[in-house]
Structures are given as structure tokens and as C-alpha cells.
Amino acid sequence: MEKDKILIINGVNLNLLGTRETSIYGNQTFEQYFEELKNIFPQFELVYFQSNVEGFLVDKLHEVGFSYRGIVLNAGAYTHTSIALADAISAINTPVVEVHISNIYKRETFRHKSFLTAYCEGIVSGFGLKSYAMALHYFL
Amino acid sequence: MEKDKILIINGVNLNLLGTRETSIYGNQTFEQYFEELKNIFPQFELVYFQSNVEGFLVDKLHEVGFSYRGIVLNAGAYTHTSIALADAISAINTPVVEVHISNIYKRETFRHKSFLTAYCEGIVSGFGLKSYAMALHYFL
Amino acid sequence: MEKDKILIINGVNLNLLGTRETSIYGNQTFEQYFEELKNIFPQFELVYFQSNVEGFLVDKLHEVGFSYRGIVLNAGAYTHTSIALADAISAINTPVVEVHISNIYKRETFRHKSFLTAYCEGIVSGFGLKSYAMALHYFL
Amino acid sequence: MEKDKILIINGVNLNLLGTRETSIYGNQTFEQYFEELKNIFPQFELVYFQSNVEGFLVDKLHEVGFSYRGIVLNAGAYTHTSIALADAISAINTPVVEVHISNIYKRETFRHKSFLTAYCEGIVSGFGLKSYAMALHYFL
Amino acid sequence: MEKDKILIINGVNLNLLGTRETSIYGNQTFEQYFEELKNIFPQFELVYFQSNVEGFLVDKLHEVGFSYRGIVLNAGAYTHTSIALADAISAINTPVVEVHISNIYKRETFRHKSFLTAYCEGIVSGFGLKSYAMALHYFL
Amino acid sequence: MEKDKILIINGVNLNLLGTRETSIYGNQTFEQYFEELKNIFPQFELVYFQSNVEGFLVDKLHEVGFSYRGIVLNAGAYTHTSIALADAISAINTPVVEVHISNIYKRETFRHKSFLTAYCEGIVSGFGLKSYAMALHYFL
Amino acid sequence: MEKDKILIINGVNLNLLGTRETSIYGNQTFEQYFEELKNIFPQFELVYFQSNVEGFLVDKLHEVGFSYRGIVLNAGAYTHTSIALADAISAINTPVVEVHISNIYKRETFRHKSFLTAYCEGIVSGFGLKSYAMALHYFL
Amino acid sequence: MEKDKILIINGVNLNLLGTRETSIYGNQTFEQYFEELKNIFPQFELVYFQSNVEGFLVDKLHEVGFSYRGIVLNAGAYTHTSIALADAISAINTPVVEVHISNIYKRETFRHKSFLTAYCEGIVSGFGLKSYAMALHYFL
Amino acid sequence: MEKDKILIINGVNLNLLGTRETSIYGNQTFEQYFEELKNIFPQFELVYFQSNVEGFLVDKLHEVGFSYRGIVLNAGAYTHTSIALADAISAINTPVVEVHISNIYKRETFRHKSFLTAYCEGIVSGFGLKSYAMALHYFL
Amino acid sequence: MEKDKILIINGVNLNLLGTRETSIYGNQTFEQYFEELKNIFPQFELVYFQSNVEGFLVDKLHEVGFSYRGIVLNAGAYTHTSIALADAISAINTPVVEVHISNIYKRETFRHKSFLTAYCEGIVSGFGLKSYAMALHYFL
Amino acid sequence: MEKDKILIINGVNLNLLGTRETSIYGNQTFEQYFEELKNIFPQFELVYFQSNVEGFLVDKLHEVGFSYRGIVLNAGAYTHTSIALADAISAINTPVVEVHISNIYKRETFRHKSFLTAYCEGIVSGFGLKSYAMALHYFL
Amino acid sequence: MEKDKILIINGVNLNLLGTRETSIYGNQTFEQYFEELKNIFPQFELVYFQSNVEGFLVDKLHEVGFSYRGIVLNAGAYTHTSIALADAISAINTPVVEVHISNIYKRETFRHKSFLTAYCEGIVSGFGLKSYAMALHYFL
Secondary structure, three states: OOOEEEEEEEEEOHHHEOOEOHHHHOOOOHHHHHHHHHHHOOOEEEEEEEOOOHHHHHHHHHHHOOOOOEEEEEEEHHHHOOHHHHHHHHHOOOOEEEEEOOOHHHOOHHHOOOOOHHHOOEEEEOOOOHHHHHHHHOOO | OOOEEEEEEEOOOHHHEOOEOHHHHOOOOHHHHHHHHHHHOOOEEEEEEEOOOHHHHHHHHHHHOOOOOEEEEEOHHHHHOOHHHHHHHHHOOOOEEEEEOOOHHHOOHHHOOOOOHHHOOEEEEOOOOHHHHHHHHOOO | OOOEEEEEEEEEOHHHEOOEOHHHHOOOOHHHHHHHHHHHOOOEEEEEEEOOOHHHHHHHHHHHOOOOOEEEEEEEHHHHOOHHHHHHHHHOOOOEEEEEOOOHHHOOHHHOOOOOHHHOOEEEEOOOOHHHHHHHHOOO | OOOEEEEEEEEEOHHHEOOEOHHHHOOOOHHHHHHHHHHHOOOEEEEEEEOOOHHHHHHHHHHHOOOOOEEEEEEEHHHHOOHHHHHHHHHOOOOEEEEEOOOHHHOOHHHOOOOOHHHOOEEEEOOOOHHHHHHHHOOO | OOOEEEEEEEOOOHHHEOOEOHHHHOOOOHHHHHHHHHHHOOOEEEEEEEOOOHHHHHHHHHHHOOOOOEEEEEOHHHHHOOHHHHHHHHHOOOOEEEEEOOOHHHOOHHHOOOOOHHHOOEEEEOOOOHHHHHHHHOOO | OOOEEEEEEEEEOHHHEOOEOHHHHOOOOHHHHHHHHHHHOOOEEEEEEEOOOHHHHHHHHHHHOOOOOEEEEEEEHHHHOOHHHHHHHHHOOOOEEEEEOOOHHHOOHHHOOOOOHHHOOEEEEOOOOHHHHHHHHOOO | OOOEEEEEEEEEOHHHEOOEOHHHHOOOOHHHHHHHHHHHOOOEEEEEEEOOOHHHHHHHHHHHOOOOOEEEEEEEHHHHOOHHHHHHHHHOOOOEEEEEOOOHHHOOHHHOOOOOHHHOOEEEEOOOOHHHHHHHHOOO | OOOEEEEEEEOOOHHHEOOEOHHHHOOOOHHHHHHHHHHHOOOEEEEEEEOOOHHHHHHHHHHHOOOOOEEEEEOHHHHHOOHHHHHHHHHOOOOEEEEEOOOHHHOOHHHOOOOOHHHOOEEEEOOOOHHHHHHHHOOO | OOOEEEEEEEEEOHHHEOOEOHHHHOOOOHHHHHHHHHHHOOOEEEEEEEOOOHHHHHHHHHHHOOOOOEEEEEEEHHHHOOHHHHHHHHHOOOOEEEEEOOOHHHOOHHHOOOOOHHHOOEEEEOOOOHHHHHHHHOOO | OOOEEEEEEEEEOHHHEOOEOHHHHOOOOHHHHHHHHHHHOOOEEEEEEEOOOHHHHHHHHHHHOOOOOEEEEEEEHHHHOOHHHHHHHHHOOOOEEEEEOOOHHHOOHHHOOOOOHHHOOEEEEOOOOHHHHHHHHOOO | OOOEEEEEEEOOOHHHEOOEOHHHHOOOOHHHHHHHHHHHOOOEEEEEEEOOOHHHHHHHHHHHOOOOOEEEEEOHHHHHOOHHHHHHHHHOOOOEEEEEOOOHHHOOHHHOOOOOHHHOOEEEEOOOOHHHHHHHHOOO | OOOEEEEEEEEEOHHHEOOEOHHHHOOOOHHHHHHHHHHHOOOEEEEEEEOOOHHHHHHHHHHHOOOOOEEEEEEEHHHHOOHHHHHHHHHOOOOEEEEEOOOHHHOOHHHOOOOOHHHOOEEEEOOOOHHHHHHHHOOO
16 A cells, blocks of 8 residues: 655755754754654655755645645745745645744744745744654644 | 747746646646647747746746747746846846736735836736737737 | 627727827827727627716726626726726626726836726736737637 | 605616626616605605716706705715715705615725715615615605 | 907806805806806907816817817816816817816815816916906916 | 006015016016006006015005905015915905916925915916916906 | 103004904004003003014114113014014013913914013913003003 | 125114124124225225115115125024025025124024025124125125 | 866856947956956866856855855845845855945945845955956955 | 234145146145235235144144134034044134135035034135135134 | 056054954064065055054045056045045045955944945955955956 | 053043143143152053044054053043044053043033943043043052
């Protein structure tokens, strides 16, 4: 029997996780962490995608947004500026959970505003990499 | 004798036409509609381009903007945020007609503002897919 | 077989087209241009009406607004002040296309506001007299 | 013996009653309702007038305003914009009762303002077609 | 030899002159006064027009505005609200003198504003019916 | 039989008419123009007074303001600042007509305000020296 | 033995007292009232002066302001606008009492402001003609 | 050979010089100082004029303003309030130098504003009576 | 021995240099100028990258930002809007020099604001194409 | 017998007089003009000092400020910013006259403000180089 | 053949370079660095000047500003306060390049404002001592 | 054994102490007071410096600021305007104590602001000349 598919999608600059600021995040890359996630959620087929291009993130949402079970999205800095991503979330059928590694409400004021939250199922923010695991729980 | 070339260029999320909300737009994709347009305007060589990437839209405007007869542009959500597209329209020689499928003046207030209109010949908004045909008429 | 009827309706001061400012618009009257339109759209029975009286414009919208195939409306200065015309458009069944000869978004700020657009199918603005032909295209 | 004459006067777009939105108002036209009114008020000679032209409403008020017993006026959208009608009411001798089918104070803010009320005997608003009968009671 | 033609044009509610408030204005109608004007100014061919319809006033301005020697305009309440009339004055060639029977600067603040004065030669306000004769003097 | 007397009164700096800016006003002095006025209005005994002194203007208004038939007043710059002149006009019986050579509504905003108009019969503004003749017409 | 001299000085428009609005003030002129004042205050040599010219009021203050016992000043409308009078009061030695017939604080806001009060001994306002007698009491 | 004429003109309250506050200015009147000025500037024919009347100052400016070589003007308190004087300076041909005995920038804020400076050649302020001699130097 | 690598990176619309506005910039393309730069700086291995895609600019910064000696960045219109680019500069190790062809402090106010400067080593603005050579000097 | 000494002191950028903008000021340097001044005022020993250094201007004011007869100061741009110069003028005994070549009240608003005037005897502004001669006159 | 001369001019506190904070800047003085610059730019005759005195900087700009090829100016703290320096740059002919050692846009907000940039060719800011070499490049 | 050196440095206008306003400060010059200070603090080698030139004060701070034990600084009026002095204090190693003879917080508001205090050890203000002795105590 086929498992439900869930996309984890990381936006701009998030490909650098594990490479920089290793004293904070450890030297684990997101790819390594992704292996852990697969162990924690064996009931899902997890798929990973990252891009720094706003438009490619839109492309990916379109591609999986009519067949997958769920999407976990960390858009990085585009969270605060992209109406295009908001529209893409609104256009697809698959439910999206917004994720942030840091607590964006503890940071600069301009990072308090998210164009995406209103179109997502909900938001998980501030738990480090664990935020992704928590978001995936939603789809259990 | 060579025909005048006209570019029809669609921006972000517009690749979903015909796939979603088919009860509204029918199950005709823009590609199918494009075939109709070619039949309606046999005097032009129509070229079609779509991208979800703001920069690829700029690329395309540059590519054709010094040789084509005209451009019909629906920038989608970038209409309301992109200074880069406005600058590109201003930099090229080919006249641009702004097009919207929906009547943007019936929607949220923030969609009433277009960075592009002041640099275009004019605007055609609200006629569904027919907006494109109407815009093409300008180049007859 | 009877053709679909379409009304072209011009509002206040637009009867002076072709008479004044001929260096801009040429010395073609709207009546002459109307003959051209009939040649371009032989599939429609085009009807023309012009009045400087706000109420007669309302009357005409009522008269044809339950039987005609479409209405192309350039209300002139009433565009910016008439709630009555907006209500009339809202009350009838025939779809109305708003038309402007100039690109009103390139002009004085107070001309950016239209009471009518929200009740029309859409708007065609900025293409000179061709705006009418483009608007008619919608009804093909 | 001659009966007192009372004019019922309907303004812009009100000629469409009974034709549109029949699920709300039934398919009774105002002319049909007017027959009922004549039965209810046999002591008056009721006269009916409707026009979409602001100036013709003024004309009619002038015509009857020095001889009739009363006037029941529903000016439609002109209620909110016409200083000319206010001046006409002020100029004549016959008392005028302002009438609205819907409760204008439950609608958009701009419909709360009436230029006419200050010059009328009073206002009846919100009782559907019955508003006219209630207004006529004033003249008993 | 043909005399110069001058149009005297009265707007909304001004047809009631001589009929109401006769204790103030006497029982002379404007038509009677117009006969006097013809006697006072035998060197002109005076033409009179009155309408309560804003659009008919525009029509008349268009009709005479390219051949007559002058226009004397009292727009009544439309003075304070009509952009259409202002545009019409601006579009024609014949010079227009704005006239008011009462001194509008003694009345409500909203009557101090005229949309028309900036497009007219000048203004004559406050002299009763004589304001018209005074205005005609300008064309001697 | 004695003729009715009418005072024409010019305020501050108006004695320079005909001396300066002759390319605009011609080299006719007001005194010369006054002779013309006497020919045009033989039925009146016209009296002329000019002063640059605010108080002498008040004196003159008092002197003739209980016996003369009328006063034609151009107060020059005092129009915009003198409460004393406004009070004098209010105190006398003779009707006063306010006159301006230029159309003050086409000039600087601070010249739109007149302390005098509300106390005068009316205003004639914008017709050059003819403004005086037009004002005198009021007293015929 | 010579009596102390006191000047009563009336400003702009106050020469009209007793001539106009006799239903309010009676038909007594200020000159008649001045005779009464002389009877009430036989211990003073009262002197009276009136002018409508701001500068002549200044002249008079200079003339008596180094020898008289006191000055009673009603400057009329100049009260609210004349810095020159304020300076004159400040320059002379004779004490000045400001007087007003009406209660200026009950009138229009712009009449609440007096440039003079700060340089006078005091102010008496609102007691009709009796205000002058009350002011003279100060010099007893 | 005739000498160039220069007018020295003093405004309101300046006739008191030498009479009051003699401990400050000495007991020299302006007339005595004027004799000194004539000795200092034998190359000019100096003319002196003083008035407390704003309008007489305007009169004098007109009288000499088309033939004299220069004008030295101390308008006193009218400096801060008179648009009429500013207009008069603007209307004449003779250049005007603004003069003040005291340093007006050491005094109350409202005396820092001069309506006249912008229309004068320049300003000399603060040197006591010598300000006049300094101003005359300009015309050498 | 290997030379240090330096990336020159041009953002949106800057590929049009040399093609348009040749009267200002000459008809030299940036590619031609790049050849000159290589001659001027033989000690470096210069690499050129241009893209109109915001995300590709981010990609490129990531790609070279941990190994190259330096980056010279002209982001074009993204300078004023892209938080993503600012974050990318902040995330990498290679020092970045911001460059502008024009002096942005002499232009529209909204071009004075740069999201990037605070994260760069410094800024070179206003020297035409020479700005790039000047920036490269930093890495000598 | 020794003559009274007077210092003429020019501040920042004023050493360029006669060198630049010679079409306005002529090609006469201040040094040449200074020779003329010595001829005009043989009764004084004139001393000239110029510096672009704010502190040297203060030094010089101290040096001569207890023995010289007078100081003529044109501080240039320091006029609008230097509290130190204002304090120095306040500290010394020698009277200072502020001088400006142009009429600073005809220029930008920020040049209307002088920190120095309140501490000087007075100001001479607007007479070109003659302003200096006029200022020297004060010390006669 | 004579080489073009270029002045490098350092303002207030910049003489301390190399003496303090040597861990940051090394123990190289500007004088030592200047020798390097001469080696790097053998085609120019470089001249160096430093002063802590605002006026001496003005002096130097005047001295070389009509003959040198270029000026490289780091005004230090005077950048943010000196109108006198801005005026001096504006008065001379030689082009000036503004230089800062630190990136002033990373520092306190009040250091973001420069009075000088608008009068200079351009700005080089943030590259340590190398900023000077980069600026000199402009004159090649 | 060598004593610690301490610099007492006085800024603009402070060289005048003892020369002016001797009724307040006595006729003791600062040099005389300085002798007293040397007696009170035999343990220090006191050095005195005064200049009116902002830049020379900076020079002196640089000269002693890396070897002396302490600096007592009264900058006079530059306290309120000089960022350059603030930077100099920040750049040197020797601790600086800010001193004022008067209590600057009792004076004009603009003297409450000191650019220097934030970079000094502390401030002593208001104790007359004793302020200097009190400041020296800090270095005991």
C-alpha cells in the first residue's frame, strides 16, 4: 500500500543550514536532519525540496499541490514579502503548514508580518529544527 | 512576407489556468486557448511565454522588446509589487498592454494598485481569457 | 437569422469628438468611426447612442439591458461622479464593458477613481478610439 | 366633489421594480401595486410619475407643487447627491414625504446621507412597498 | 446686417422665477424680463434657454458655443456640483459669464464654491434679475 | 428734476490706473474712463472718489450712505484686510456693489477671500474696467 | 484754578451713533450724550474727538498724551487690528482706559482679541453708553 | 544743474522722536537730524515726509515714485501689517531702502517679520538715527 | 600558482548596458568592459555573472561566498527591495562591495535607501562603469 | 593725531570674491574694493581681515574688540550656524555691524535665520559691495 | 611632461591613523600609506594635506580647486555638519570624490547624512585605507 | 621622580576670563587662577592650553591624549555643536573631565545639550572657577 506523501519545502538561504553558524545549529545539514525525520514518521513518504528562487517555490507548490497529503513550508525571507507564494498556497488543494526555525515574533518588527499565514492551516515557529517535526504531527 | 511578432506573457500562478477552478474557467488550458488566439489573429505570429519567476519575465521582455511588434503582459501578483518589471517595460521599445483576467477593481484594495499601468499603453481588465484577444486587437 | 445586438453608449461631452482638438484625435467624428466598427464586426448589429443627460444614459441602459448581448460604455465625466449609473449597471442583465479613450491612470488623480468599474465586466482604457473595438471583441 | 390629488413620484432605476429581483419583491410591478394603493385610498386621486432624469423629477415637482395635496417621493440614488431636488422641494408649496423601500440606515454609509430629508415633512424608510402606503396615511 | 447672438441660459429650478415668492421678486416671469432685456440690448439678438436637466444645459452650450458672441449662464444648484458643465465651458470657444441672482457669498458655505468661475470670463452675483443685464453689458 | 447720485469709490493704489502697466490696461486713466461712464449713464449723477486712506473711504461711505442711490466700491488691497470697511458698509443704507477689475477667483488663494462681499448687494469681478459699467447697471 | 483735562476719543464708525439703529440706542447722538457726561463730571474739562482714520487717532493720542489727565478710548474695529494704536498708547504718558459699548466677549471670536488692552490701565466693556461714564470714574 | 531727489519717509509714531525717551535718543527731533543729513549729503536734494496715516504714506510713494532717485522708508508698525504698502513699493519705479532705528531682530518675534523687505533693495536696521544716513549712502 | 577569484555580479536590467541609452553610457556592453577589467587586474581571476532572477543572485552568492576572494555586487532595482539578498550577504564569508553606476544620492529619495549597504564592506557610487574598477581595487 | 581703527572682517568663502562669478560681482577683488573704502573714509584707519577659520574670526574679534572703534562683519555661511561667533560678539566692547552682500530675506528660508543679528548693533543687507560702505557710515 | 596633480585631503581626527587602534588598522600611518599610493599611481603627482581645522580645509580646497585634476576628500566628522565645506566644493572647478574609511551606513543614523555627497562626483565608503586608492582610480 | 601631567584646556571665548565682566569674576585672569591651582595640587604637573579654534583643541587632545594622566576640558560654546571634539575624546586614552563655570542646566535649553559628556569620565558644572579644582580632585 502506498504511503501518503508530504513535501517539506525550504525557501531562500535555508540551503546554508549546517554549513554556517555551526556553533548554533551544530554541523548537521538539513539533509541529515531529513533522514531523522523519515525515521520519526515512517507512516509518510517524505519528500524534500529547497530553492532560493521565489518562482521555483511556486512551481513546486503547483506540482505537488493537487496530489500530496500535506506540505510543510519554511519560505525564509520571502515569508515577509511574497504575495505570489500566498496566492500559490491559496490555489492548490493540499493543506500547508507554515514553519520557522526561530521565533519570528521575537525578532525585528518587519519579521512579524507574514503574507502566508492566512492561507495556511497554521504556523509552528521558534522550536529550532524540531519545528518541522511538530508540523508533521499535524498530518498524523 | 514575415508576419509581425507579438509576445503573450503570463506571470506567476497563471500556469494553473484550466487545471483549477474549472467550473469557472472551463477545463481549457491557456495553451489550448492560445491555439484559438492564433486562429483569430492569423496576421500575427503569436509567441507564448509563462513563468513563475519574476526575473525570467524580465529576461523575456528584454529578449523581444527591441524587435517584436507588441507585448501582452499579465504579470499576476507581481503587478502589485515589482519595480523591476516596471523598469523593464520602461527600458524596452516594444509597446506593452497590461492584461488581467479578473476585474482587479472588484477585488481587495491592495490589488487596485498596479506598478505597471503608468508604463504601459493601456489596460484591459476583467474579461476572462478574452482579455488577451481584446488586447491583441490594439496591435491590428 | 438575427444578429446579436450591442449598444455603444457615449456620455457627456463625447459628442464633440472629431470637432475639437482635431490635431489630437483627427477630424474623424465618432459617427464615422462607428461605420468602421460596423465593418469590423459584421457579426453584430451595432447600435449607437450618445447623450449628455445622465438620466437618458440610465434609460438607455434599462431599455437594452435585458435583451442586448452587450453594452460598451464610456460615461465621460459622469464616470467619476454618478452613483445612479453604477446602480443601473448593477440592475440590468446585459454585461457592460467600461471604456476610456485615454489611459486614465496616467492623468489627474481624481480621474483614477471610477464609480462604474466595480459593476462592469471589465475595463479597457488608453488605446484611443481603438478601445471601443477592443471592448467589442469581448462579445465575440 | 373633486378629490385631493397626491403625486407618487419614483426616481432613478425605480422603474425596474417587479422586473428584476423578483424573488425578493415578487413579480408585481409598481404599476400593479399602484392599483392596490388606489383601492386602499379611495379618498385621494392618486397620480404616478417615474423618471430616471434628475431634471424631469424637478420638472414634475414644479408642475404639481402648487396645487396638489401632497407628494410621496422616492428619489432613488439621487437622494444622496442632488442639491437640485432639495431646492425644488424647498421651492414648492405642497408638502413632500420622503420614502425608501429599504432601510437606508442599514446600508452603506454613503446611503445614510440624504440631501432631501431636511426639506420634507418626514421620512418613511425600510418597509418594502408598504412604505408608500404608510406615507400616504400622513395625508389622511 | 446680422446682429451678434448671445445666449442666456438658466439652470435648475430657475423656471419658477415670477411664480413663487412673488412678494420678493414681483410677479414678473423670466420670460417677461427677457422681453425687457431685448429692449435694453437691441444691438444683440438674445436667445433664451432654460432647463432643469444638467445634460440639456451641456447640449445647449455645445450647440451655440462655436458661433455665438457670448453666453450668460446661471446654472443654479449645478454650479456647486457639476464637473460636466465645467468641462463643457472649457471645450467651447464662446466666452461665458457666470451669473447669480442672489449673493452666493451671503449664503451657506457650500454655496461659496463654484466649479464654473475659473473657466468663465468673470462673475456677476447678487443683483436679482438685474444681474443678467449687467452681465450682458460685458459684451457691448 | 434732480438725478439720482451714485458714488464710484476706488481704494488703495487704484489711482495708478493708466499710469503703470499700460500695455495691459491701456493708457487711459480712470478719470478718462469716468467721463465715458458719465456718457453711458446720463440718467445718473456720477460722483467719483479715490483715496489710499482706509479711514477716508469709511468717511465717504458715511457721507453719502444715507442719501445716495448707490455705491460702486473697489477697495483694492483693503478688500482682503479691512474689517472697518465691512462695518461701514453694514452701517449705511445705500446699497453697495463690490467691483474688481480682475477675476479674483483666478488669482492667489488669499485674494479669493473678501471681507466685504457678505455686506454688499453683490459682486462683479473679472471684466476689466467694464466691471464698473456693469455694476452701475444695477442701479438703473 | 484749571480743571484736569480728559479726552474721550471714538474710533471708526462711531460717529454714526444716534443716527442709525435708533431703536436700540435711542436717537441721542454721542454729542448729546457728551453734554450729559459734562454734567456728571463737572470736576473735569472733558474734550471729545472722533475719527475714522487710524492715523488721526494716533495723532490725537500724541497731541494730548503728555499733558492731559486721562484718555477714554473706544477704537471701534481698529481695536482688533491696530498695532500702531497700541504703540501710540505705549509711547505717551497719559493713562488710557479702553471702552466698548457692547460686550465684545459675547460677540464673534475675532472681536475677543484686543491689541490695546495690554497697554491701557484697564477695560470697560458691555454697558452701553454708560461704559464711558464708568471709565471716567477711574480718574476721580 | 539739478540734484537728484531722495525722499525720506517716516511712518506711524515716528513723529515723536526727540520728544519722548530723550534719555535714549537725546532731545534732537528728526527735523533737526534732517538738517544734519542735508549737510552730510549735499549732492542730493533731500525731502522729508512723515505721517501716521497708512494711506498718506502710500500717496507719497506714488507721488515721488516715478521721478525721484531713491526712497528711504521707515514704516514703523505698518512694516509688520501693511499689504497696501508692499503693493505700493512694488508698483513704483524708484528703488526703496527699508530702514529701522532699532534692531528689530532683538525685539519681539512678531517684529522679525516685515512685509516690505522682499520688495525693497535691502534693509538697514538697528543703528539709531544713523540708519538713515547709512541708507542714503546706497544712492551715492 | 592560482589567482584569487573575484565575482562581479550584476542584477536586474543591467544586462541592457551598452544596448540602450548609448548616448549616455557609450555603445560598450558590460561584456566588453569586463575584458578591460581583466586587463587592468591581471592579478585576479575575474568571473562575471548577471541575472535578472533574484534567487539566482542569491544562489551565486552562496556558490562562491565561501571560497572566493571577493564579490562586487550591483543589484539594480533589487537594491531597494530585497531582504533576501541582504540575508545572503550576511550569511556568506566572502566580503561584498556594493556598486552603483550613478550617484544614488543625487536621485529620487526612494533610491537613497539600500537594504544591502549595512551588510557589505562598503559602497562605491556615482563613477559610471569606473565604479567597478574602483571596487575591485579594494581586493588588491 | 591717531585715527579711529575699524576692522572689516570677512568669513568663510568670501576670499573668492572677484575670482568667481565675475559676471555678477565684476572682476574686482575685495582687496581692490578695500582701497576704495579707504579713500571714501579717510577719517578712519581701516583694517581688513579674512579667514575661513571660525576660530580665527573669534580670535580677531577678541584682539580688536576692546580697543577698536568698530567692526564690520560678514561671516558668510557661519552666520547661520556659529554660536561661538555670537558669543564672541557678545563678549567684546567694540560695536559690531552685520553685513551681507545679497538681501538674505530674498533667498532660501534657512538663510533668513542669523545667529549673529541679536548681538550686533544692526544689520545692513542687500546692497552689494556697497553694504560695507553703508555699514562704515555708522561709525562716523 | 608635467603630471596631473591630485590632492588627498583628510579632515578632523584623521591624523591619528596608525597611532591608535593599531590592532585594526595596523601601525601604518597615513603618511606611510601615502607613499604606497604614490607607487600605485605613478601617473599622478599626489599631494597630501590634513587638518583638524574646518577653515583650513576650505582654504586648501580654494587653493587647488581651480588648477588640480582632482580632489579626494575625507572630511571626518565635518561631513555631517559643515555647510561651509559644501559651499566650497560647489564654488571650485576641480571634481571632488568623497571618501570614508568606515562604512558610514553601518554606524549611527546621524552619520548616514552627508552634506557633501550631493556636490561630489560620487562616494567611496567602507574599505579602510584602500578607499583612497579606489577613489584615485576614478581619475585614471 | 616625575609627576603625573594633567592638561587643563579651555575652549572658545574663555581666554577673556578676568578681562571682561570683572564685577562677576573679579579681575583675576585664568592664568592667575592657574597659579593657585598649581599650589593646591603640588602632586601634579599642571599644563594649561587655550584656543578659540575648534581644530586646535582637537590637535591638543591628540598631542597629550596618549601620555598624560588626565585632561580637564571646558570647550565653551563648542560643547553644544562639536562632534569633532567628541570624536577626539573618544579616540585618545587619557580620561577627560568636562567642566563648566556656570550651571549650564540653568541656562537656555540649547545649552543643556552637550555632545561631549557621553565620552568623558564625568561633568562638573556650576561652581565658578572652583569647578576646575573639583575636577582635578578626580585624578587624586
